[in-house]
Amino acid sequence: MSSAGSIEQTFVQLADGIQRLTLPLPTGPKHVHCYLAHGTLFDTGLGLGDAPWDSVDAERIAITHFHPDHVGGAQSAAEATAAPVFQGGLDYAQCERVWGSDDWPERMAAWFVRHGVPADVTEDLIVQGHAFASFIRYAIDPDLLYEGSEVGGWQVLELPGHADGHLGFLRDGVLVGGDHLLRRITPAVGLYPESRPDPLGDYLASLERTIELAPRVVYPGHGEPIDDAPNRARELIEHHRIRLDDHAAALAAEPRTAYEISLDVFGRELTPTQRRFAVAETLSHLERLVREGRAARFGDDNLVSYTSP
Ligand SMILES: [Zn+2]
Numbered sequence: 001m002s003s004a005g006s007i008e009q010t011f012v013q014l015a016d017g018i019q020r021l022t023l024p025l026p027t028g029p030k031h032v033h034c035y036l037a038h039g040t041l042f043d044t045g046l047g048l049g050d051a052p053w054d055s056v057d058a059e060r061i062a063i064t065h066f067h068p069d070h071v072g073g074a075q076s077a078a079e080a081t082a083a084p085v086f087q088g089g090l091d092y093a094q095c096e097r098v099w100g101s102d103d104w105p106e107r108m109a110a111w112f113v114r115h116g117v118p119a120d121v122t123e124d125l126i127v128q129g130h131a132f133a134s135f136i137r138y139a140i141d142p143d144l145l146y147e148g149s150e151v152g153g154w155q156v157l158e159l160p161g162h163a164d165g166h167l168g169f170l171r172d173g174v175l176v177g178g179d180h181l182l183r184r185i186t187p188a189v190g191l192y193p194e195s196r197p198d199p200l201g202d203y204l205a206s207l208e209r210t211i212e213l214a215p216r217v218v219y220p221g222h223g224e225p226i227d228d229a230p231n232r233a234r235e236l237i238e239h240h241r242i243r244l245d246d247h248a249a250a251l252a253a254e255p256r257t258a259y260e261i262s263l264d265v266f267g268r269e270l271t272p273t274q275r276r277f278a279v280a281e282t283l284s285h286l287e288r289l290v291r292e293g294r295a296a297r298f299g300d301d302n303l304v305s306y307t308s309p
Contacts, residue, residue: 009296010052011036016174020217023051025069029185029222032069040152041083042169042176043221047072047137060137060152063087064178066161068097070221075137083207085139086151089157091165092142097194101180105129111193113293116257116306117279124272147279149155159210160205162187164196173216181232183223186239190280200240200284207233240285241283247285248294248308254272255298258283 002177017112018037023045027189034051035042039059045051046069058081061243063071065088077084087095098104108129109122145167149156154169161182169176179187189203196202210233226232243265249257250264257277266278286306288294296307 008059014219014225016172016217020173020219021051023055023073024048028069032221033219035219037152037176038171041077041081041171042219043070043178044077045069046162047074047135049076049078052169052180053077058079058083061085062145062151062154062167062169062176063091063139063142064168064176064180064221065166066091066098066138067163068099070178071095071099071138074139074142078139082209085142085241086145086275087139088156088165088167089144089146091163091167092144092151094163094165094195095138099133099138104133109191112259112276113147114299115261115279115283116303116305117275118259121272121275124170125276128273144190145220145283153195157209157213160196161189161199161206161208164202166206170213173214175218175229176223177215177220177226179221179231179235180206181218181226182220183226183232185222186236188277188281189240189284189289190277191283197289198284200244200288201291203284204237204240204269204288244285244289244292244294250291251289251295251306251308253307255307257303257305258286261286261306 009226010021014020017036021034021189022031024156032045038126041058041061041065051073061077061083074085105126109125112122112148145156154171159166159168162179166180166182211230215229217230226284245251246265250261262278262282270278286295291298293309296309298305
């Protein structure tokens with residue numbers, strides 16, 4: 001359902017000619033922001049069917065990354081506005097692989113088992129994964145964007161880390177940043193199957209790039225605008241430096257799986273969903289440590305483990 005009344009309640013006029021639409025999320029930060037600026041609608045929420053797309057005057061839709069709370073409403077938004085959808089080339093490939101294939105939860109579960117995750121946690125993933133996927137209505141065959149592309153006067157930046165194909169959109173010192181940079185939340189950086197091999201290395205490089213770019217303001221997917229982006233980027237680099245040390249301290253001469261190490265680093269009291277995020281985050285840190293010569297990886301198709309070097 002949508003109406004002009006509801007859109008006035010949900011679109012907020014910010015500075016820089018930007019309007020912000022905040023949509024509810026059932027979990028996590030409980031909300032996600034979409035932005036409308038210079039004719040471009042950035043991101044589309046989870047796709048729960050409650051967004052006021054009929055009233056949105058968008059010439060085009062651009063997606064920062066394929067996570068469900070950003071891409072899930074893309075098809076509905078495109079149908080309601082008749083606007084073309086733009087999405088990153090790598091990001092769309094991953095979007096199709098995750099949301100468009102029947103056996104992705106099983107493939108992901110098998111991969112978690114190789115990293116020592118117990119069956120009850122991976123069985124929950126299979127149930128949740130299939131239940132969730134039916135809600136995610138991404139737009140089929142979008143126009144693909146890459147580093148150096150331009151869309152609606154916005155310069156396209158590839159900012160990998162939180163997602164391999166994460167894009168930012170820059171115009172006049174304004175960065176629409178998705179989940180690359182958040183003000184209070186530390187963006188999740190996890191390793192997942194069939195993905196780039198060193199997402200934390202990617203993320204640290206994207207943060208360094210953000211310091212150099214020094215955008216005047218970042219409009220993020222969650223939380224308030226960030227007007228000190230270089231400082232926030234430095235904080236996040238420091239956060240991960242400490243987390244890398246925590247992971248290095250959990251290594252021993254005896255092989256340990258990422259699951260076992262995640263029990264040390266993230267504690268034992270997590271729900272199955274939280275545990276999967278924790279193991280993915282542990283793996284992104286372990287793989288960075290391997291590349292820095294501070295950890296060694298062993299294993300095969302059955303079980304992967306890590307030791308001190
Ligand atoms: Zn995300």
